Amino acid sequence: MSSQPVDHSLQDPPKLPFEPLIQRNAVITEQPWVRWLLTALALVFLAGFLLLPLVAVFVEALRNGVGTYLDAVRDPDAIAAIELTLTVAAIAVPLNTLFGICAAWAVTKHTFRGKQFLITLIDLPFSVSPVVSGLIYVLIFGAQGWLGPWMSEHDFKVIFAIPGIVLATVFVTFPFVARELIPLMQEQGTDDEQAALSLGATGWQTFMRVTLPNIKWGLLYGVLLCNARAMGEFGAVSVVSGHIRGMTNTMPLHVEILYNEYNFAAAFAVASLLAMLALVTLVLKSFLEWRLGSELAATRKH
Amino acid sequence: MTALTLPEARGRSPRRVIPGFGLTLGITIAYLSLIVLIPLAGVLLRSAGLGFDGFWHAVTSPRVLNALKLSFGAAFFAALFNAVFGLLVAWVFVRYPFPGKRVLDAAIDLPFALPTAVAGIALTALYSGNGWIGQFLEPLGIKVAFSPVGVVVALMFIGLPFVVRTVQPVLEEAEKELEEAAAVLGATRLQTVVRVILPTILPSLLTGFTLAFARGVGEYGSVIFIAGNLPMVSEIAPLLIIIKLEEFDYAGATAVATAMLVISFVMLLAINLLQAWARKK
Numbered sequence: 001m002s003s004q005p006v007d008h009s010l011q012d013p014p015k016l017p018f019e020p021l022i023q024r025n026a027v028i029t030e031q032p033w034v035r036w037l038l039t040a041l042a043l044v045f046l047a048g049f050l051l052l053p054l055v056a057v058f059v060e061a062l063r064n065g066v067g068t069y070l071d072a073v074r075d076p077d078a079i080a081a082i083e084l085t086l087t088v089a090a091i092a093v094p095l096n097t098l099f100g101i102c103a104a105w106a107v108t109k110h111t112f113r114g115k116q117f118l119i120t121l122i123d124l125p126f127s128v129s130p131v132v133s134g135l136i137y138v139l140i141f142g143a144q145g146w147l148g149p150w151m152s153e154h155d156f157k158v159i160f161a162i163p164g165i166v167l168a169t170v171f172v173t174f175p176f177v178a179r180e181l182i183p184l185m186q187e188q189g190t191d192d193e194q195a196a197l198s199l200g201a202t203g204w205q206t207f208m209r210v211t212l213p214n215i216k217w218g219l220l221y222g223v224l225l226c227n228a229r230a231m232g233e234f235g236a237v238s239v240v241s242g243h244i245r246g247m248t249n250t251m252p253l254h255v256e257i258l259y260n261e262y263n264f265a266a267a268f269a270v271a272s273l274l275a276m277l278a279l280v281t282l283v284l285k286s287f288l289e290w291r292l293g294s295e296l297a298a299t300r301k302h
Numbered sequence: 303m304t305a306l307t308l309p310e311a312r313g314r315s316p317r318r319v320i321p322g323f324g325l326t327l328g329i330t331i332a333y334l335s336l337i338v339l340i341p342l343a344g345v346l347l348r349s350a351g352l353g354f355d356g357f358w359h360a361v362t363s364p365r366v367l368n369a370l371k372l373s374f375g376a377a378f379f380a381a382l383f384n385a386v387f388g389l390l391v392a393w394v395f396v397r398y399p400f401p402g403k404r405v406l407d408a409a410i411d412l413p414f415a416l417p418t419a420v421a422g423i424a425l426t427a428l429y430s431g432n433g434w435i436g437q438f439l440e441p442l443g444i445k446v447a448f449s450p451v452g453v454v455v456a457l458m459f460i461g462l463p464f465v466v467r468t469v470q471p472v473l474e475e476a477e478k479e480l481e482e483a484a485a486v487l488g489a490t491r492l493q494t495v496v497r498v499i500l501p502t503i504l505p506s507l508l509t510g511f512t513l514a515f516a517r518g519v520g521e522y523g524s525v526i527f528i529a530g531n532l533p534m535v536s537e538i539a540p541l542l543i544i545i546k547l548e549e550f551d552y553a554g555a556t557a558v559a560t561a562m563l564v565i566s567f568v569m570l571l572a573i574n575l576l577q578a579w580a581r582k583k
Contacts, residue, residue: 028478028481028482028485030491031491035397035398038390038394038398039394039398041390042390042391042393043394043400043406046391046409046410048435049458049459049462050409050412050459050462051409051412052434052435053424053425053428053459054412054424056427056428056434057420057423057424060427098329099333102325102326102330102333103326103330103334105326106322106323106326106327106330109320109322110320110327112323118334120570120574121338121339122330122334124338124342124570125338127516127520127566127569127570128342128520128563128566129519129520129522129539129562129566130521130522130523130540131522131540131541131543131544131559132345132520132540132559132562132563135345135543135547135555135556135559136341136342136344136345137341138547139341139344139345139552139556140344142552144550144552146344167337170337171337171338174337174338190319190320193320194320197319197320197321202321203321203322206320206321207322225414228414228415232417232418232419232420233417234419235418235520235521235523235540238522238544239543239544239547251417252417252418252420252523255419255420256419256527259423264427268423271417271420271423271424274416274417274420277415277417278412278416278420279415281415282408282409282411282412282415285411286404286408
């Protein structure tokens with residue numbers, strides 16, 4: 001607001017990324033040969049360490065030809081595993097999405113004591129080993145578990161059956177949606193909602209017409225990550241599934257069985273389907289990150 | 303703007319304007335309790351049922367001790383390695399231009415997106431004696447697959463994005479004015495990097511290290527294929543839990559799980575303290 005005009009062209013804008021600046025500001029960068037060496041080192045490392053395993057999956061899957069590949073993928077047990085994986089994700093992901101929205105709404109739109117503690121508890125499943133995540137349900141519902149005798153009396157199976165697999169998956173993917181939404185909604189505050197409410201909207205209308213459009217990309221981002229983990233989870237599901245072919249075998253477990261039978265081509269064929277899922281997830285993730293960036297930028301503007 | 307905030311300033315506890323607090327908090331706490339808290343408390347309760355002697359006896363048997371040592375040791379070395387290479391990758395991505403950067407940047411998250419079992423068999427195929435990489439290491443006397451080294455390699459793959467993704471944003475936000483000031487005051491570039499840049503990213507590097515470590519300790523899917531799973535040599539703690547469960551040794555499985563849970567909680571606490579410390583700086 002000063003009367004003297006300031007020539008900003010001489011100054012770097014405050015939050016410009018480093019990369020373009022380094023081209024013209026020798027003071028804040030290294031010698032060219034150092035830059036070249038570090039870049040080469042990082043790229044070789046990433047290629048050998050990150051990309052090579054991915055390439056290996058597809059090469060091994062197609063080693064014995066396309067015919068073997070299609071046979072492995074069309075095997076009835078493989079199809080049953082694919083169906084089970086999709087079913088489990090179709091139950092676990094919506095459950096955790098609903099929970100994530102509720103948790104984020106309670107945490108970010110209101111103030112109450114113990115909020116930070118609640119957020120820590122929501123994150124808890126991330127710091128528990130997947131195997132332990134499965135074990136906790138075996139201890140409750142297993143034959144020797146607390147509810148075991150009652151369950152066998154009523155002929156209701158959780159462990160070594162689909163409900164156990166769903167439970168373990170829900171546990172492992174529990175925080176994904178909530179932890180994406182909480183920072184986003186925190187940043188957005190409650191101004192928009194207060195405006196809608198003061199104009200006479202009901203709570204539900206406010207959520208559907210104001211909050212949801214504001215958070216849709218963040219929500220999709222959380223759902224995407226939740227789904228990737230739900231379909232790929234191995235450790236937790238392995239404990240509770242019982243590995244019954246065609247019955248309680250998810251795709252990752254099917255990969256393990258085939259691999260342990262030395263049926264490598266088939267194992268890698270099923271694994272390649274999961275790898276493709278991972279690639280699709282990464283592409284969508286990049287797209288959502290871009291949209292999420294503009295969502296956040298839009299919030300900061302007003 | 304001040305006029306709008308008046309109603310809040312009037313009383314100690316303003317009436318809640320946004321509806322749905324009771325409902326959403328109720329659902330959150332009920333669901334959290336049913337899925338997470340009660341089952342987890344169950345493990346601790348079971349473990350308490352063993353008594354301290356029973357618990358100690360189960361946890362200090364040589365096979366369990368070896369498994370815990372391997373799980374924590376391998377996770378530590380993998381996280382250390384990731385701290386170095388993760389920092390290198392984050393540095394190059396933030397500061398240097400090179401072709402294909404956007405695609406590679408997305409690929410950093412591959413270990414998050416790739417199911418662990420797939421990563422496990424792929425790494426085994428690469429590092430076994432006749433694999434793409436293993437065939438060059440074998441003549442040098444380096445055995446990666448089916449040895450503790452394989453465990454470290456698998457955990458390195460799993461943990462890399464944790465370090466890159468925590469360090470990268472901090473590097474991006476770093477103030478170049480500080481570096482310019484250091485240069486103007488006569489510091490060499492190396493001095494600037496070590497004395498000015500490194501201290502600002504150290505908290506995030508530590509956080510990334512801890513996250514990678516915590517993940518590595520509990521990791522199962524990617525490790526069991528490449529480890530070879532020899533008892534006392536390359537058997538990780540999560541696998542031992544599964545073996546004990548299959549032998550119907552619920553008490554033993556619970557004891558190992560409790561030991562892992564307690565150590566993980568301590569690390570979670572450490573992460574939170576680190577982040578609080580980083581925020582203060």
